[in-house]
Amino acid sequence: MDDIDRQLVALLQQDAGQAYAALGRTVGLSAGATHERVRKLRERGVVRRTTVEVDPKALGLQVLSFVMVDSSTWMGESAEAFAAIPEIEEAHVIAGSASVLVKVRTATTEQLQDVLRRLYAIDGVSGTQATVALETFFERPPSAMG
DSSP: OOHHHHHHHHHHHHOTTOOHHHHHHHHTOOHHHHHHHHHHHHHTTSSOOOOOOOOGGGGTOOEEEEEEEEESSOOTTOHHHHHTSTTEEEEEEOSSSSSEEEEEEESSHHHHHHHHHHHHTSTTEEEEEEEEESOOOOOOOOOTTO
16 A cells, blocks of 8 residues: 555545545545545455444443453354344454453443343353443544554
């Protein structure tokens, strides 16, 4: 990726709905050249998808928690089981005392408790340690600029 690609990715992260002409003006390219650059960024997997960022609280999802999942077996092949729980936004195999770290959003702590029950139903899960976030200072996507 060169500097123009990095600028385009950063601009798309700010507002993915911008017209190619507007993006091009900002980085010094024509709309056609900008469109081609963005197409190649998609082909290479740099830009995986175009999406809308939604405020979870506006959807009633007030409870953000991070859950460390303990296991009695290797959890590396359990991605589908975690993905089947819609309240789980992210799941990561980790090093350390736990095997998997998941990010969960629910409307209530009762719903979080239900998610924990469903986690226990995954083959190999032997325990969980949930931490509820009281306040989020910020969340940000990866920076294309460095």
